[in-house]
Amino acid sequence: MQKFSFNRRLVIIIVCLIVSFALMTVSVTIRNKKSTPPLIQQFGNDIVGLVDRVVALPTNGLSSSVSSISELLNTYQENQQLKQQVSELAQTKVRDQTLAKENKQLKKELKLNASLTDYTAVSAAVITRTPSSWQNQVVINKGAAAGVQKNMPVMSGSGLIGRIAEVNKTNSKVELITDNNDSANRFAVQITTKSGTTVNGVLSGYKSTTGQITMDNITTKAKLSKGDKVVTSGLGGVTPKGLYVGTVAKASGSDYGLATKLYITPATDLSSLNVVTVAVTKQ
Amino acid sequence: MYRLSKLRFGFPIGLFLLLLLDGSISQSFSVQLFRYPSAMVSHLVVLWLVCGAIFEADQGEAYPMPLAVWAAIAGAVFDLYYTGIFGVYVFVFPVVIYVTRRLVLYIRPNFLSGLLIYFIDITIVEALGYLASRAIHLTTMSGSSFLVNTLGPTLAFNLAMFVILYFPIRWVYNWLK
Numbered sequence: 305m306q307k308f309s310f311n312r313r314l315v316i317i318i319v320c321l322i323v324s325f326a327l328m329t330v331s332v333t334i335r336n337k338k339s340t341p342p343l344i345q346q347f348g349n350d351i352v353g354l355v356d357r358v359v360a361l362p363t364n365g366l367s368s369s370v371s372s373i374s375e376l377l378n379t380y381q382e383n384q385q386l387k388q389q390v391s392e393l394a395q396t397k398v399r400d401q402t403l404a405k406e407n408k409q410l411k412k413e414l415k416l417n418a419s420l421t422d423y424t425a426v427s428a429a430v431i432t433r434t435p436s437s438w439q440n441q442v443v444i445n446k447g448a449a450a451g452v453q454k455n456m457p458v459m460s461g462s463g464l465i466g467r468i469a470e471v472n473k474t475n476s477k478v479e480l481i482t483d484n485n486d487s488a489n490r491f492a493v494q495i496t497t498k499s500g501t502t503v504n505g506v507l508s509g510y511k512s513t514t515g516q517i518t519m520d521n522i523t524t525k526a527k528l529s530k531g532d533k534v535v536t537s538g539l540g541g542v543t544p545k546g547l548y549v550g551t552v553a554k555a556s557g558s559d560y561g562l563a564t565k566l567y568i569t570p571a572t573d574l575s576s577l578n579v580v581t582v583a584v585t586k587q
Numbered sequence: 588m589y590r591l592s593k594l595r596f597g598f599p600i601g602l603f604l605l606l607l608l609d610g611s612i613s614q615s616f617s618v619q620l621f622r623y624p625s626a627m628v629s630h631l632v633v634l635w636l637v638c639g640a641i642f643e644a645d646q647g648e649a650y651p652m653p654l655a656v657w658a659a660i661a662g663a664v665f666d667l668y669y670t671g672i673f674g675v676y677v678f679v680f681p682v683v684i685y686v687t688r689r690l691v692l693y694i695r696p697n698f699l700s701g702l703l704i705y706f707i708d709i710t711i712v713e714a715l716g717y718l719a720s721r722a723i724h725l726t727t728m729s730g731s732s733f734l735v736n737t738l739g740p741t742l743a744f745n746l747a748m749f750v751i752l753y754f755p756i757r758w759v760y761n762w763l764k
Contacts (some may be wrong), residue, residue, distance in 0.1 A: 324675070324678045325599055326674070330741065331671070348667055348668070352664060363612065363615050364611065433617055437736075438725050438728065442614065
């Protein structure tokens with residue numbers, strides 16, 4: 305009798321393991337292939353997201369009031385620095401407006417409707433973050449209803465922070481570029497060097513010890529120097545051209561010594577995200 | 588009399604509240620908790636489940652709760668809402684309940700032995716989560732850096748949470764009973 309019950313337990317454990325692996329494989333496949341999760345999952349996520357907004361309200365309010373007090377302490381110094389920057393920015397902004405207008409007119413003359421740089425920004429608030437150490441993922445409060453689609457790039461502050469991994473009706477999951485899984489941070493980017501040549505490439509990972517994005521397998525002979533700006537190139541997919549990623553921190557030989565490996569300092573602080581912007585492109 | 592007590596509704600409400608609070612804590616204190624490369628993962632929902640099992644054992648036969656079922660439901664919500672990969676925590680949380688119920692048969696649960704049981708449970712949650720993530724290529728972290736960067740800080744954070752929240756949660760259970 306003892307032996308029988310032991311066997312039965314073993315069978316239960318093995319069946320559970322097999323079912324677990326099957327479910328995981330199915331959901332990973334769905335995540336990689338389909339643009340939206342199954343309807344039931346979407347529905348459930350929408351309901352949980354709704355409840356979560358209520359739960360998250362007091363905690364997020366608490367943390368924002370704490371941070372606003374700590375920010376108050378160095379306001380004076382910051383104010384003086386910012387005043388200088390604002391006067392410079394006004395000039396840039398006016399110039400930017402003029403150029404954008406000119407660009408629009410020229411595009412009209414060429415009968416060019418949508419180019420790679422066109423996108424509309426949808427801003428969203430971060431509801432919650434996945435409590436897990438290998439999935440750097442946040443849930444935002446805009447979904448398919450606001451025009452968000454899978455794989456769209458997400459920005460915060462001045463730079464790129466990740467891409468949409470899963471879309472529900474009223475919320476969606478954003479996979480940050482700090483996530484090191486197989487498909488998280490492959491963005492097509494380009495770097496314009498000081499001499500004017502453009503180097504194309506793909507982001508390849510994130511180095512957590514230094515907090516830098518890596519970009520591997522660059523075979524160009526162009527000299528890349530520290531401080532060169534990295535922007536998305538708009539090639540191959542839904543990412544528009546010209547989203548700021550970061551600056552080059554270091555260029556070194558790659559792991560096998562044949563190509564160059566770049567280390568990029570991200571433009572935004574990726575650890576504290578409250579409001580993000582989804583770049584929605586017309587397709 | 589579990590069927591007649593407030594616990595019947597209070598337990599799931601507390602469970603989902605803490606489940607959602609896990610995400611909110613991770614979001615609000617992400618600067619402090621996720622200091623790369625190390626990460627402290629908040630598992631308040633596991634604390635609620637383990638405390639449920641401990642207090643259930645304290646009360647004797649009068650309050651048998653359907654803990655494993657609620658654990659599986661909480662795990663399913665965790666999988667679908669937080670990670671997007673179904674089939675990991677929906678099995679891990681019931682395993683935690685099973686292990687805790689086996690352990691309280693041998694160890695008389697009180698504050699200190701509860702701390703030990705919770706230590707084992709968090710290790711199980713993190714280790715199984717890590718193995719699953721390795722299996723489906725969510726992470727390429729090596730075993731040794733998992734121990735140092737994730738398991739260590741996570742254990743420290745969650746045991747601190749246990750020390751802080753054990754008596755408040757016991758008070759809530761006694762009030763709900």
